[in-house]
């Protein structure tokens with residue numbers, strides 16, 4: 001069954017959707033793509049658009065709904081999506097999540113959604129989300145209110161690769177990014193499609209809802225067109241990309257190659273860094289902090305500027321779970337001890353510590369993985385040369401049997417087999433070019 005709309009709006013949305021998919025996928029269409037559909041208007045419209053599009057391209061749709069277990073109606077909404085999929089002839093799966101009460105609920109729900117979908121998708125690489133131009137405009141206003149810079153104000157990207165697990169990376173596609181929410185609702189109405197309005201979309205306790213109302217008011221007054229904000233965000237994304245390219249070039253010139261004992265840190269030439277224009281310095285510092293901490297988001301602008309000023313003045317400081325300081329003519333950025341001090345992981349095969357260090361060797365049972373710390377440092381072989389200074393070594397991963405230090409790469413002589421691999425699942429590749437490729441916060 002193909003759902004047809006004679007409405008000019010609907011027709012042009014089908015065309016825009018096909019163009020967005022063509023641009024994202026290139027010439028090689030996959031056998032299947034996944035769609036994250038909540039049952040809300042945006043994602044139900046995306047489902048309909050994708051359904052119509054597959055009739056031309058023969059791609060199989062796999063639809064997933066996450067029931068966060070937060071609202072009693074969520075099960076019925078997932079059922080509505082399942083029924084629509086059954087009518088259209090597509091596979092549908094509901095995944096369930098239970099909040100452990102940790103962290104910010106909205107943020108935890110979004111992260112959980114992505115990791116559940118990643119675990120569910122199997123060999124399907126591409127996952128479609130129904131973010132719209134309105135979402136971009138709202139995010140722009142919210143970030144502006146927080147004093148974000150070029151990176152933070154950048155629009156979400158239509159294609160983003162996510163290294164969330166150990167399998168093939170998932171690709172998030174956002175084919176509705178240039179569509180307005182009202183257009184999508186109109187499209188569904190014309191086609192008599194179903195959707196449910198989540199009551200939290202009207203709850204002003206959420207910043208996004210307040211931003212949405214503000215955009216609507218400014219649009220109604222004629223002060224602003226919502227598209228202007230998403231256009232500005234798109235221009236910021238282009239500026240950010242130019243800055244990234246410049247930062248990558250500069251990094252290639254000033255980076256100091258890491259010794260095997262200092263993997264996971266970033267070190268560059270201080271005088272080379274000082275000669276670079278400030279925007280590039282900020283971009284380099286921001287990307288470096290994300291690389292070293294593994295943080296999903298870049299640091300905020302104001303503390304970033306303050307840290308840069310301290311570094312340029314010859315001092316250092318901590319930010320975003322990292323410490324930056326001057327070391328013999330270099331700037332070193334390494335993990336802040338306080339950020340990893342409490343992390344303890346049983347040293348089983350391939351155990352992951354701090355989301356980035358993976359145990360690379362088989363070790364006897366009963367050992368614990370944790371930061372070297374002051375007590376571990378005190379157990380080093382004092383006669384051996386110390387390749388890593390104490391301030392950086394103490395946050396490095398180490399193996400302990402009770403209180404006894406068993407091994408730590410930061411204390412190993414060069415040439416010895418490392419105990420740990422440095423991996424950046426989640427947030428980029430393993431080389432400096434990849435860390436510079438980190439996208440904007442919204443990406």
Ligand SMILES: Nc1ncnc2c1ncn2[C@@H]1O[C@H](COP(=O)(O)OP(=O)(O)OP(=O)(O)O)[C@@H](O)[C@H]1O
Nearest residue numbers: 036037038040041042043044064065066129130131
């Ligand atoms: N519970 C969910 N299950 C599956 N996918 C979801 C879920 N919640 C959100 N998504 C996906 O993530 C996108 C962005 O999420 P967001 O919460 O911003 O949605 P929204 O603006 O309310 O959109 P919608 O109207 O489709 O719910 C959605 O459009 C949808 O593709």
